Amino acid sequence: MRKYFFLPFFTLTALTLSASHRSEQDNVVTMKRVLQVTITLFAVFVFVSAISLLVGPGGISMLPLLKLLFTGWSEATFSLPSTEKTILFSIRLPRIIFAGIVGACLSMAGVVFQGLLRNPLADPYILGISGGSAVGAIIAIITGISLLPLGIPGIAFSGALLTIILVFGIAGTKKEIHSTTLLLAGVIVNAFFSAAILFLISIASERNLHSAMFWLMGDLSLAEWSDIALTGLFLIIGFITMYIYSRDLNLIVTGEETAMQLGVNVELTKKVLLIAASIVTGVAVSVSGIIGFVGLIIPHMMRMLSGSDHRLLLPSSALFGGSFLIVADTIARTITAPAELPVGVITALCGAPYFIYLLRRKTA
Amino acid sequence: MPLITLEHIGFKYEEKWVLRNISFEVNKGEFIGIIGPNGSGKTTLLKVIDGVLIPQEGDVQINGISCNKLKREHLAKMIAVVPQESMMIFPFTVQEIVLMGRAPHLGKWRFEGETDFRIACQAMEMTDTLSLRNRSMNALSGGERQRVLIARALAQQPQIMLLDEPTAFLDIKHEIDFFDMIQLLNKNQDLTVMAVTHDINLASLYCDRIILLREGNIHCMGSPDEVINESHIKEVYETNVAVDKNPATGKPRVTPLSSHPSEGGSRLKSGAAPQL
Numbered sequence: 001m002r003k004y005f006f007l008p009f010f011t012l013t014a015l016t017l018s019a020s021h022r023s024e025q026d027n028v029v030t031m032k033r034v035l036q037v038t039i040t041l042f043a044v045f046v047f048v049s050a051i052s053l054l055v056g057p058g059g060i061s062m063l064p065l066l067k068l069l070f071t072g073w074s075e076a077t078f079s080l081p082s083t084e085k086t087i088l089f090s091i092r093l094p095r096i097i098f099a100g101i102v103g104a105c106l107s108m109a110g111v112v113f114q115g116l117l118r119n120p121l122a123d124p125y126i127l128g129i130s131g132g133s134a135v136g137a138i139i140a141i142i143t144g145i146s147l148l149p150l151g152i153p154g155i156a157f158s159g160a161l162l163t164i165i166l167v168f169g170i171a172g173t174k175k176e177i178h179s180t181t182l183l184l185a186g187v188i189v190n191a192f193f194s195a196a197i198l199f200l201i202s203i204a205s206e207r208n209l210h211s212a213m214f215w216l217m218g219d220l221s222l223a224e225w226s227d228i229a230l231t232g233l234f235l236i237i238g239f240i241t242m243y244i245y246s247r248d249l250n251l252i253v254t255g256e257e258t259a260m261q262l263g264v265n266v267e268l269t270k271k272v273l274l275i276a277a278s279i280v281t282g283v284a285v286s287v288s289g290i291i292g293f294v295g296l297i298i299p300h301m302m303r304m305l306s307g308s309d310h311r312l313l314l315p316s317s318a319l320f321g322g323s324f325l326i327v328a329d330t331i332a333r334t335i336t337a338p339a340e341l342p343v344g345v346i347t348a349l350c351g352a353p354y355f356i357y358l359l360r361r362k363t364a
Numbered sequence: 365m366p367l368i369t370l371e372h373i374g375f376k377y378e379e380k381w382v383l384r385n386i387s388f389e390v391n392k393g394e395f396i397g398i399i400g401p402n403g404s405g406k407t408t409l410l411k412v413i414d415g416v417l418i419p420q421e422g423d424v425q426i427n428g429i430s431c432n433k434l435k436r437e438h439l440a441k442m443i444a445v446v447p448q449e450s451m452m453i454f455p456f457t458v459q460e461i462v463l464m465g466r467a468p469h470l471g472k473w474r475f476e477g478e479t480d481f482r483i484a485c486q487a488m489e490m491t492d493t494l495s496l497r498n499r500s501m502n503a504l505s506g507g508e509r510q511r512v513l514i515a516r517a518l519a520q521q522p523q524i525m526l527l528d529e530p531t532a533f534l535d536i537k538h539e540i541d542f543f544d545m546i547q548l549l550n551k552n553q554d555l556t557v558m559a560v561t562h563d564i565n566l567a568s569l570y571c572d573r574i575i576l577l578r579e580g581n582i583h584c585m586g587s588p589d590e591v592i593n594e595s596h597i598k599e600v601y602e603t604n605v606a607v608d609k610n611p612a613t614g615k616p617r618v619t620p621l622s623s624h625p626s627e628g629g630s631r632l633k634s635g636a637a638p639q640l
Contacts, residue, residue, distance in 0.1 A: 028459050031475045118453045244472065251464055253454055258447065260416050262520070263440030263468035308454040311475075 029309040037312060041319035048323045049096050052330040056092060057337035098223035098287075099329040099343075100322035101231045103294055105238065105284035107321025110295030111302075111313055112242055112277040115249045116270055117179050123296035124281040127186035131193025132163025133285040138200045138212050152215075153227065153286040160282030163189060164275070176267050177274070179256075217342030218291030220329050227287045238280035239318060245269050246310040253308065293347040294321055294328075297355050304358050324351070365428050367392045367524065367556055368413060374421030375405075375412055382408045383419070384580045392523070393554040395547070397567030400577030401601050406560040407448070409577070410526045413558070414443050426524075440468035444522035446514050446530040455500040458512050462488055462497075465519030480519075487518035490545060492538075506533035514542065518549075525549075527559040531566075543570050568592050568615045576600055592616040 109124035117126070124130070136159025139145075140152045167189050171182040197216070204212055242249075248269045251259035256266050281295075298321040299313065306312050328346040335341065366389035373386040382405045390396055398406050411417040413424055415431045424431040426442060444465070465487070466480040476484075488494040491511040501509060510533045517525060525546065531539040547570055549555040561567050567574055568588040576583045576591050578600045584591055594607045597618060610617040 028457070028463060028476070028481075115454070120453060247467065247472070250456075250460075251467060254452065254456065254461070254464065255447075255450060257411075257416055258445075258450065260436060261414055261440060261443070261445045262464060263437035265436055303454060307460070308456045309460060 029307070029312045034312050034315065037306060038315045038319065041316055041323070045100065045319050045323045045326075048326050049100065052096050052326050053088060053092050055330050056087075056334050094225055094228055095220055095223045095329065095333075096326055098228050098231070099220050099325045101228065101235050102220065102284045102288045102291065103298075103325025104318040104322040105231065105235050105280045106291065106295035106325075107298040107302075107317040108235075108239060108242060108314060109277040109281040109284070110321075111299040111310065111317045112249065112273050113295075114299055115253045115310060116273055116277075117183055118253060119179075119183065120300070121296075122183075123292075124277070124284070125190070125290065125292075125295070126183065127167050127278060128163050128189035128193060129160050129278055129281045130285050130290045131190045131197070132166075133157065133160040133282060134216060134290060135159050135193050135196050135200070137215050137286070137289070138197060138204070141212050141215065142200060142204050142208050156286035157282055160278075160286060163193075164278045164282065168274075177270055179270075182274075214342055215289040218289040218344030218347070220288055220291075220325075220343055221333070221340060222287075231283055231287055234280055234283040235318075238276050239314070241276040242273060243311075243314055245273055246314050249273065249310045250308070253310075289342075289344070291325070291344045291347055293344070293351045294325055297351045298324060301355065301358060366390060367427060368558075369425040369428070370413070370422065371425070372422040373409075373412060373419045373424065375408060375417060375419040382580050383412065386422070386580075386582055388575065388582065388585060390556060390558065392556055393550065394556055395550050395570060395572045396556075396558045397571035397574045398558060398560045398577065399562070399564055399567050399574060400583075403579075404577040404600075405580040406577055407528055410445070410528055410558065410560055414445055414526055415439050437468045440520065442522055443524045443526060444517035444520040445526045446510075446517045446528065448528045448532060449506075450509065450513055452501045455502045457497065458488070458493060458499055458501060458504070458515075459484065459497040461501055461512055462493075462515045462519050465516040468520065483521065484515075484519050487515040490518060491515040492541070507535060507538055510534055511538065511542075522555070524556045524558070527557065527561075529560055529562065531561075531563075539566070546570075564592060564597070564618045565610075568610075568617065569613060588616055592618060 106124050110122070113122040113124060113126055114120060119126075133156040137152050137156040140155040145155075167182065167185045168177070170185040170189075171177055201209065201212055248259065248264045251262050251264050252266060252269065259266050259269075284291075299317050302313055302317045302320055306316055325343070325347065328350060329343045331350070332341045332343040332346045335346075368390040370389075371387055373383055374381060375383040386409065398409060400406050408417065412419050413431075415424070415434070415436070418432060426434065426439070431439070462484045463476050463480060466476055466484065470476065470480070485494065488497060491514050493508065493511050493515050496504065496508060496512070501512065504512065510530065514530060527546070531542050534542060543566065546555075546557055546559075550557050559567070559571070571588060573586060574588055574591040575585045576596060583600050584596055592607060593616065594605060597603075597605045597607065604621040604623055606619045606621055607616055608619070609615070
């Protein structure tokens, strides 16, 4: 029974969300509303994390865990057996935090790419960053080389950075970056890297093939505290940068010329936001592989629930994206336990139906 | 000192010159109409004035200060633009769009306050869009959307309003309402207006001065009576028109004439199919 625990808490999350947003749909975005929504979603985030901590294989009985949640941390931790402590705090907790960070990174980047490129189909991978990163990671897996001490993520991130430089080099002139050209450059670079990935996979050995495939579909099981710290740092810096430009992004969404006429330094804003979103994506992909769907769909979900204003959209997408990926990862590691599924499979399987539901509700 | 000064402006896209040697001055409180055939550079001229396009030759000055020395947000406080049309990919509400007009007046960090909401409300009242305020922009008709964009420009509280065929999607009532409103602001609050329009009669009715553009040059400039006459219109538009005085307003009135009036008329009367 334990592995179906996710069902109630996923529904619960969805319900809390719809409830907390719908009632405020008429209002425009104010500081107060941003705080309200952020706090609500942060509570959901903590709640989801706490439940996720309790779910999973490993034979930990629920009772002491619930006690732990309710009686306070320090006292109860001492009474836990050491194996359970290891499972909770060295295996599950880092993974949960990691999933939260990666989900937040991808959703934020998705919001920014969709807004800047004014394209509802844009996602964090649209500029080919995932492809470059994947080529790096697969080379690292196949050859067994690793840039110490960063390992596969280190090489994957170098791939991501090179791709960013390449794509911007193709699309940008000295003065300005054209969104359409950028989009096309991304598509082309992605296509090229796809071919490279297929080539690398076809020459890989059986054993390497499995880890390469897992990486390509997104894998959060390799979470280590050092990765978490690094990714978390990028998340925070990225978020602050994007938030500073969030109102300018609102104006850019209504048209670059309009944004200029309303006083925005469009080229600067675009550059800063594109670079911030690209780097955040690069970091997330390097440590977790290609987790699809999150960065595409979370921004749309939040837009439907709370409107298009990026001052609200950015924090709400980050928090909800984090929560969503935690749920997805909890399902990925429990549903076929002791085996694991790649989390990307779950994000698509859960995300698509919920998204369709939102679309239907909107049109009805 | 004139509010807007253009000195020998030349602008080209790629290799083709779109504006050549354009010089004129606009004083505070003037209502200027810009007319001319398609491709004569009307829209480009507006974009040069609001600083979206940087001319390769010459200089645009606002209040005697060169435009490229001014910061974008500073320009946005003085100049508002009502564009020809506007595409919305993501659904902002009407109120959100109108509040965007307050952006240049707020710092990067400040949220809209009481004053901003009040100004936005007034702007929506003036444009008859207050009842639409919680609707999504994508759910509006073309005319309604245009009125929202006008409200946004009003919320900017500019000294100069640039209009690029602002009433292209409006019916005759909303078109006249719009120009009446602009005229009122122009008279009462000394708002300087520059409007690009295809409707010569409308320009004749409302403008103090008209600039007639032809292939990127100023063909002539002056009061409606000076600019709108048969020879000017025929030369620039290369079409047959009759110009007389509108008995109701006393302003010049342009009536387009078919180039083959007799032929076209007889065909219709006889009901014969056109020969191919």
